Amino acid sequence: MKILIRSNFDLLLEALRKNNYKTIGPTVRDGAIVYDEINSTSDLPIGWTDKQDAGNYRLEKRNDDALFGYVVGPQSWKKFLNPPVYKLWQADKRGHNFEIIPEKIEETKYAFIGVRPCELNAIFIQDKVFTSGEYVNKNYKLRRDNAFIVAVNCVESGGTCFCVSMNTGPKAEKGFDISLTEIVKDGHHNFLIETGSEKGEKILSEIPHRTAVQNEIDSGNELINNAAATMGRVLDTSNIKNLLLNNLDHPQWDKVAERCLSCANCTMVCPTCFCTTIEDTTDLTGEHAERWQKWDSCFTIDFSYIHGGSIRNSVKSRYRQWMTHKLATWHDQFGSSGCVGCGRCITWCPVGIDITEEVRAIKESSK
Amino acid sequence: MASKEKPKLAVWKFASCDGCQLSLLDCEDELLSVAGAIEIANFPEASRAVVKGPYDISLVEGSITTPHDAERIHKIRRQSKFLITIGACATAGGIQALKNFKDVKEFIRLVYANPSYIETLNTSTPISNHIHVDYELHGCPVNKYQLIEIINAFLNNRKPNIAPHSVCIDCKLKGNVCITVAHGTACLGPVTHTGCNALCPSYNRGCFGCYGPKETPNTGSLADWMSKHGFREEEIVRSFRGFNAFAEAFRKESESHEK
Numbered sequence: 001m002k003i004l005i006r007s008n009f010d011l012l013l014e015a016l017r018k019n020n021y022k023t024i025g026p027t028v029r030d031g032a033i034v035y036d037e038i039n040s041t042s043d044l045p046i047g048w049t050d051k052q053d054a055g056n057y058r059l060e061k062r063n064d065d066a067l068f069g070y071v072v073g074p075q076s077w078k079k080f081l082n083p084p085v086y087k088l089w090q091a092d093k094r095g096h097n098f099e100i101i102p103e104k105i106e107e108t109k110y111a112f113i114g115v116r117p118c119e120l121n122a123i124f125i126q127d128k129v130f131t132s133g134e135y136v137n138k139n140y141k142l143r144r145d146n147a148f149i150v151a152v153n154c155v156e157s158g159g160t161c162f163c164v165s166m167n168t169g170p171k172a173e174k175g176f177d178i179s180l181t182e183i184v185k186d187g188h189h190n191f192l193i194e195t196g197s198e199k200g201e202k203i204l205s206e207i208p209h210r211t212a213v214q215n216e217i218d219s220g221n222e223l224i225n226n227a228a229a230t231m232g233r234v235l236d237t238s239n240i241k242n243l244l245l246n247n248l249d250h251p252q253w254d255k256v257a258e259r260c261l262s263c264a265n266c267t268m269v270c271p272t273c274f275c276t277t278i279e280d281t282t283d284l285t286g287e288h289a290e291r292w293q294k295w296d297s298c299f300t301i302d303f304s305y306i307h308g309g310s311i312r313n314s315v316k317s318r319y320r321q322w323m324t325h326k327l328a329t330w331h332d333q334f335g336s337s338g339c340v341g342c343g344r345c346i347t348w349c350p351v352g353i354d355i356t357e358e359v360r361a362i363k364e365s366s367k
Numbered sequence: 368m369a370s371k372e373k374p375k376l377a378v379w380k381f382a383s384c385d386g387c388q389l390s391l392l393d394c395e396d397e398l399l400s401v402a403g404a405i406e407i408a409n410f411p412e413a414s415r416a417v418v419k420g421p422y423d424i425s426l427v428e429g430s431i432t433t434p435h436d437a438e439r440i441h442k443i444r445r446q447s448k449f450l451i452t453i454g455a456c457a458t459a460g461g462i463q464a465l466k467n468f469k470d471v472k473e474f475i476r477l478v479y480a481n482p483s484y485i486e487t488l489n490t491s492t493p494i495s496n497h498i499h500v501d502y503e504l505h506g507c508p509v510n511k512y513q514l515i516e517i518i519n520a521f522l523n524n525r526k527p528n529i530a531p532h533s534v535c536i537d538c539k540l541k542g543n544v545c546i547t548v549a550h551g552t553a554c555l556g557p558v559t560h561t562g563c564n565a566l567c568p569s570y571n572r573g574c575f576g577c578y579g580p581k582e583t584p585n586t587g588s589l590a591d592w593m594s595k596h597g598f599r600e601e602e603i604v605r606s607f608r609g610f611n612a613f614a615e616a617f618r619k620e621s622e623s624h625e626k
């Protein structure tokens with residue numbers, strides 16, 4: 001393991017930009033930490049932390065100058081890998097026929113700075129959705145293959161985090177190019193660095209660093225263990241698939257539907273939710289048409305619309321669809337859970353519906 | 368399109384502020400293409416030339432507040448193949464529907480020196496309470512791009528791309544930070560029909576509900592949020608009693624917090 005000292009952090013960003021990466025990372029906007037282009041360390045949320053609970057998020061000042069002293073915010077990397085709205089193709093009328101004009105795929109090389117372990121696992125899940133099997137989403141694949149991932153291990157956990165329950169954190173195990181553990185201790189501010197790919201090694205070789213000593217490695221592990229021991233939430237996943245699928249008529253679904261706004265915020269913020277809809281547009285003359293893709297949600301009525309009407313009319317059936325897909329049927333479909341325990345759906349639900357509480361309520365009453 | 372006769376469009380006004388018709392006039396660039404694709408046969412706000420009906424599309428703005436208008440709307444229906452109501456007045460009774468919650472005679476007595484000249488109904492009601500409506504376009508005022516979109520969809524024989532879901536979805540697609548969660552600001556976005564591209568939350572203001580209730584709105588749960596965050600009952604009543612006060616979901620919610 002290596003050490004990068006805080007005062008050289010900018011050199012990491014510079015090295016990435018010199019290698020033609022667009023550097024994207026956390027930054028403060030409108031009272032939250034969002035992901036956007038960052039040009040220097042000063043764009044990062046230096047000295048900020050987030051207090052999170054169900055339906056509640058507030059930024060607070062820390063008593064140190066940590067660069068990554070917070071967890072995840074309302075946005076996730078899917079915003080870049082699978083953008084919320086984009087044009088798939090357009091077509092022009094040619095007599096009785098029409099000609100399809102494919103959209104040029106944007107070749108942007110992104111470097112994602114500060115990808116948390118749960119988020120890395122969410123990216124693996126979306127990789128499976130978009131790039132495995134017969135139908136590959138070429139746009140996603142290109143962006144993904146081009147991306148450089150700087151993971152950041154969590155040394156403090158957030159109020160709604162439960163990565164330990166989902167086995168996705170708080171340490172990044174694989175799939176990164178570089179991983180960092182931030183250590184602010186005894187007047188020192190350093191980053192423990194691990195590389196996970198050739199790309200990562202190349203970048204590291206371009207910036208000043210030194211070999212870590214044992215007590216630095218120990219400090220890093222201690223911090224990560226501490227994060228693991230202080231998770232804001234816990235989800236008991238034992239036998240969860242059968243628990244949910246055997247309780248499709250449980251009264252808890254009615255209870256949650258009384259509170260659920262079917263606003264879809266949970267699905268928009270979830271880093272694994274991948275559903276999209278297609279919108280076909282024309283100009284007034286009908287000579288030109290375009291096909292657009294947009295994030296969609298199982299909480300809307302149109303989502304389950306087939307000839308004759310919607311299948312999931314009640315909010316109850318929509319919440320149940322969402323939760324059983326995440327935690328149960330995802331296993332059949334993609335061979336893993338669809339939840340990485342990031343806690344976003346809990347924090348960003350306006351009325352604070354908590355997936356871990358909902359599972360607990362069903363579990364406790366069906367013992 | 369060139370070989371066929373152009374479809375005829377008429378625009379009608381009932382009790383309203385004209386804001387929705389102005390949205391159509393505001394489509395400067397697009398209006399030229401609209402005028403190329405359809406014949407604007409009756410649109411007093413734009414031109415005095417009137418072509419006789421029947422009309423292929425009628426856009427109706429405003430609510431029904433007088434006995435005369437309650438008759439007139441039937442005549443318009445008879446002349447229109449496809450009738451679209453536009454705006455909160457036409458689709459929900461508008462801000463003037465606040466009178467539906469009060470004693471109108473009392474108002475008249477207080478406001479007018481000569482109440483005998485006033486001929487008004489006790490209520491302001493949406494057009495759909497009186498006739499069959501083919502499509503309702505929400506908003507106070509309507510979004511001009513959506514207005515063009517329904518005309519466009521009609522001309523091209525397709526479904527309009529106008530979603531009935533929450534404002535929240537568009538708020539998130541834009542990448543906004545939720546002001547309810549991050550600032551504790553009350554926002555009607557989760558129960559409001561989208562259409563404005565989350566205008567107010569984008570400027571850190573809670574949604575006022577211009578587009579009326581969304582599909583399956585859970586106003587009760589949102590009102591609970593307000594109570595828990597220190598809103599008094601009369602403030603909750605007022606939140607749901609705006610331009611879409613008489614839309615069923617908003618009306619029921621405000622009434623349940625009265626007295």
Ligand code: SF4
Pocket residue numbers: 266269270271272273326338339340341342343344345346355
């Ligand atoms: S379901 Fe909730 S906790 Fe799980 S990954 Fe999605 S947003 Fe995160």
Ligand code: SF4
Pocket residue numbers: 259260261262263264265266267299348349350351352353
């Ligand atoms: S669970 Fe919460 S965020 Fe999700 S749709 Fe229901 S109210 Fe909205």
Ligand code: SF4
Pocket residue numbers: 263265350534535536538539543544545546547548554555556557565568574
């Ligand atoms: S700010 Fe309002 S509209 Fe936007 S997500 Fe939050 S509740 Fe919904």
Ligand code: SF4
Pocket residue numbers: 534559563564565566567568573574575576577578
């Ligand atoms: S009040 Fe709501 S519906 Fe009206 S413009 Fe603002 S966000 Fe849109």
